[in-house]
Amino acid sequence: MGAASAILLVLVTIFLPPLGVYAIAGCGADLLVNICLTLLGYFPGHLHAFYLEYVYYDRREQTRLGRFSNTRAPGVYSERIQSGGNGYGTIVQPTV
Incomplete structure (x- = not known):
């Protein structure tokens, strides 16, 4: 489902960039x-829209793999994008 939603988001962004940004960041500074x-x-x-989408999906994938970025992406104001869509929930560190 992740690849299909990403492709749909890219298609929407090609025709109307603000709609693609709204889908991942919501209503805010971005x-x-x-x-x-x-x-x-x-x-x-x-x-700008494709940069935000890249940061969002990259952070989402990095979190899925258990790698957490402490640095903020430059030019991104939305916490949802900065965290890859992961909220303020508890994150359990993977065991090695």
Whole structure:
């Protein structure tokens, strides 16, 4: 299901970048930045949207593999994207 949702999100983002950002970040600073960039030009809005999607899915995959990033991705304001969609729940460290 993860690959299908990512492909659908990319297709949505190709046609309307702010909608793709809203799907992963919700209503916040990232969405406002993307709307402004899209109004300035279609290409900057796409770059920003695809960057946010890359960070979101990369952090999600890293968390699934048990690797946790302490650094914040530059230019990303949403905690949902920074954490890869994982909320403030308890994270159990994997045993080796």
